[in-house]
Amino acid sequence: MHSHVLVFPFPAQGHMIPLLDLTAQLAGAGLTVTVVVTPKNLHFLDRLLAAHPTSISALSIPFPPHPAIPAGVENLFQLPPEAFRFMLHALGELHDPLLRWFRSHPSPPTAIISDLFLGWTHHLACQLSIRRYVFSPCGALAISIINSLWCEMPTRRNRDNDDEITEFPKIPNSPFYPWWQLSPLYQSYVEGDLVLEFIKDSFRANAVSHGLILNTFSELEAVYLDYLARELGHNRIWPIGPLTPPLEIGAVGRGGSSSVSISKTTAWLDTCQDRTVVFVCFGSQTLLSNKQLEELSLGLEKSGVRFILVVKDKMESDYGVLPIGFEDRVAGRGVVIRGWAPQVVILRHKAVGTYVTHCGWNSTTESIAAGVPMMAWPMGADQFVNATLIEDELDIGVRVCEGTEAVLGSDDLARHLLEATSHKWMERRARATALSKAAQDATTRGGSSFNNLDHFVSHLSK
Structure with a gap:
């Protein structure tokens, strides 16, 4: 029997891309899939619909108006971070049209697979007497922390101390974080923002949904996957990652258009020695201040390393402006890409040896899949948690800075860059290579993620 599933991604780049990669795999496995989008996000499905014209269809529903979201804006990457909660609320208004x-x-x-941020779809599934599965675009440790926050509601003793430590003793390896590094949504809720009651309910609904699909793999986070099974009280947990597309479908046009063509970028990389290039990219949401960019550029210049630097194409007076003359001074040794970069293609090129990253989960898993060690600068969301994995547990990287306000001095950056490209990182590089092999094994026939996906598809068909 062919199963028909509804897939509902959250409209932010880091969430849509992996869930749409999974959708392609589900269609390839013989499922019929309907993907929910709002009209302005429909173009994200173009490649999927062209590749699977008979098995994937789009359900386009008008975006519900919200007083805090400008008309015509329908995805998170057009909004400031503080508008995140409004996006969650607005999307909750799609309950009745979907019903x-x-x-x-x-x-x-006969089933709904929806993003972690759309927990209310669990109630919709209950009304329809069908099952809802949570899709997590972040890792098992990150989900463990999120569930722990919203289900156990830890608070801080001193409301003025942002550095007060919150501990998670039940989670393996007993992770702990200063208060300021916890979810801003959660911080606001605990401090009396009752507007977030809907969001608390949404996160708690994830814990009682029928199953959990994660963009991770058993060999990477086994201990946390086991913990989740104990906490949730069932084994309906499917790690099916890393969800990175094969290079031939490659990442071409996967997230947007770039100012530099992929062929031009790879041609430049082909001229560099193996593992000598540093890739610097902070994801689709983070905007660096001029001060941060100035120190970053100076550090790249002082270090003498070869690099690819990705900067946002939207420049504002205090953000995103590179120092005058920088590009001329590093011509030949460094490439600046404005806007979206073909990250998967760049990371998998043999010339790239280090990745300076904000530790978003897609970036982290793409780096792991490519065997590239990381210089971590977590900014927010689950990134501090991912940095814990990168540095403290897997030892495939080093934290060099933390937070959106922090500035990494150019001398410090230059020192880190020289270490990362020297023999000092040899063992770290070897660990990254071994993990890359494990990631590849997991997603090929007979591997853990391959088998989990297979198992999930047959579970749906029953």
Whole structure:
């Protein structure tokens, strides 16, 4: 029997890309998939719909108006970080239109797979007497922390001390973080923002949904996957990552258009020696201040290393402006890409040896899959947790800075860059290479993630 599933991604680049990669795999495994999007996000499905015209269809539902979201904006990467909660609320208004669609559809989906941030879809699934599966675009340790926050509600003793430590003793390796590094949504809720009651309910609904699909792999986070199974009280947990596409489908046009063509970038990389290039990129949401960029550019210049630096194409007076003359001074040795970069292609090139990253989970898993060790500068969300894995547990990287306000001095950066590209990182590089092999094994026939995906598809068909 062919199963029909509804897939509902959260409209932020780091969330949509992995869930759409999974959607392609589900369609390839013989499932019929309907993907929920709002009209302005429909173009993200172009490649999927072209590749799977008979098995994937789009359900485009008008974006619910919200007083705090400008008209015409329908995804998070067009909004400042503080608008995140409004996006969650607005999308919650899609409950009734979806319910009507299900009830009028001649052969409606028998399951919902929706993003971690759309926990309310669990209630929709209950109303329809079908199952809802959580898709987590972040790792098992990060989900363990998120669940722990919203289900156990830790607080701090001193409301004025942002450095007060919050501990998670039940989670393996007993992670702990200063208060300021915890979820801003959670901090606001605990400090009396009742507007977030809906969001608390949404996160708690994840813990009682029928199953959990994660963009990670058993060999990477086994201890946390086991913990989640104990906490959730069932084994319906499917780590099916890393969800990075094969290079031939490659990342081409996967997230946007770039100011430099992929062929031009790879041609430049082909002229560099193996593992000598440093890739510097802070994801789709982070905007560096001019001061941060100035020190970053100076550090790259002082270090003498070869590099690719990705900067946002939206420049504001205090953000995103490179120092005058920088590009001329590093011509030949460094490449600056404005806007979106073909990250998967760059990371997998043999010339790239180090990645300066904000530790978003997609970037982390793409780096692991490519066997590239990291210089970590976590900025927010689950990134501090991912930095724990990178540095403290896997030892495939080093934290060089933390937080959106911090400035990494150019001398410190130059020192880190020279170490990362020298023999001092040999063992770290060897560990990254071994993990890359494990990631590849996991996703090829007979591997853990490959088998988990297979198992999930047959579970849906029952």
